[in-house]
Amino acid sequence: MLELLISGFQIVLAPVTFAFIVAGTVLGVIFGAMPGVSASMAVALALPFAYGMEPLVAIAFLTAVYCASITGGGITAILFKIPGTPSNAPTTFDGFPMAQRGEAGRALGISLVTSAIGGIVAAIAMFLLSPQLAAAAIKFGPAELFAVSFLGLSVLTALDSDNVVKTMIAGLIGLFLATIGMDPLLAMPRLTFGSQILLSGIEMIPLMIGMFAITEVLKQTHKPSKLENTGSGDKVKTKLMGFKEGWAMKGVITRSAILGTLVGILPGAGATIASFLAYTTEVKLSKTPEIYGTGAPEGIAASETANNAATGGAMVPMLALGIPGGNAAAIMMSALVLKGVQVGPLLIKTQPQYLSSVFASMMVTNVIMVIISIWIAKVFSKILKVPYSILGTTIIVLATVGSFALKGNTNDVMLMAIAGVFGFILNKYKFSSAALILGLVLGPMIEANLRRAVQLENGSLMNVISPSGHPITTVLLVLCGAMLLFPIVSKLFAKKTA
């Protein structure tokens, strides 16, 4: 374990890697702080920079962008009441009122330090949990792996209980898109409609870039959001949270860090749900709930600790099982696959340096991002003066470069454009883009394992799911069923009791 830790820090502290981590942190904080650029979009836009890097450097760089973007999003949430990323939305509830009463520097300090604490706690949890989970998963056969990947999808419906049908449709569309291309077992073209371009399947990276970056630009083009300025953004002096203040909020920070990590581990859940859940939990547990929403430091601490903790949590299923814990993790996973890295339970066993370098990168990022964020908060009024007409258009250019550079052809740029428009429509009608992405990423794994499992059982699907042959599969599928049915049953129950 100690050797692994040392090797991770050796990789991360090598001059080139460290320079990329610092660059990734700066990029992440700036991207995250810009309204309309989510954490997933920040990772997607940073992807083309990672194409030329070694896989280990690339994952360390992207991890830095991911962690830093969540933290950066807190800056605009506090100063302008505009969450830089959706996961910073609860930070506005108390951060903005604090800024309005002239405590912007203190609010920023609390946000930065608690973000770092959340990120570090989650990184430690990731480092300790991932090998255990991977070790268990190595013993799994195709039937169990099918059930594990299917569980990832069903979690989504439980999380978006208002749109269960739409979330399921989006997830199924993702699974369907994953079937396009060469059949994995027969090596025959499937659903290509005679197109040569579709033979290699739907490229995940341009699709993700389109759905995150282009969709967001189109949304802003359609209905631009306005900034509400406190007037304090021009000359902010961040005042870091002291030990005494931190100790007074130890309960809030600890609970939010644990909750954030656990929510992050759930596939599809991620930082947004973590921060809202932590915030509402603290309101419920507080003896003085009325102070929340009026500028309570505890509100900022809960939201920012949890959303950063979720970043570490999201890495656990990605590194241990090859199942992304969220959109950003899905993009990172695609980048690793692109580099020829076999992501899955064997990764930690055969190449443990991936776990240790992600861990070391998260630790380093969470420390240096505090320093970088203080500096960025100082000059932020200048950065934010960049009008969306320039920022949005630059995002289109970066997204295009990211899609083109993948294979050096413009078909991927076209795919990105189509995905952007499709993402906009999905978003408009409240279908979950996250479910579609998760379906697309998990699709090949679900199909290949299910078909292998059926083949091993001589064509009997019943044997694959029978408790006598595959008890773990049965348990996991029952859990999937419960997750799928829970929102429907709970709604019916609520109607009856009403």
Next chain:
Amino acid sequence: MELLFNIVLIVFFAISYVYVGATMPKSSDLELGAEQWPQLLITALIILLFVNIYNIYKNTPAEKRHFKSITGISIPAITKSKLFWGIVIIFAYAFALEPFGFILATIVMFAFYAVLTGQKKPSVVALNALLITIGIYFVFQRGLGIMLPRGLGFLRDIALFLESL
């Protein structure tokens, strides 16, 4: 419009169901075949899309349940929206990259999109379009070794000249 979107999806998936069945070899009884998995997904999708259509119908007030919501789509209104032109610019850009090369296509796209999203000063548009395009070109082409589209004809010569600098 949402109803129309669901109907379009149902039609597309129905065609895909038939297509995959017709183009893939029939699988044996001992396996889950290459056509069966997509067909399974499509079946579930079509059922859920019908459920969604029912939900839309149920949640629409009685006085608004008429076919005008589908047939009454105003094309002139759509073509006047910024969103429509934004989509047109992005697609035109994607098409223009290959023949016109990254630099020219990006400068032109930048100018159009910046104006569309509210930038009124021509000098700001021109300066940003030029600086950002050249900046990104050099960062990726020279700094990261990522080849960007060069364009055709004399545009290719210019790109090659820039690369040789």
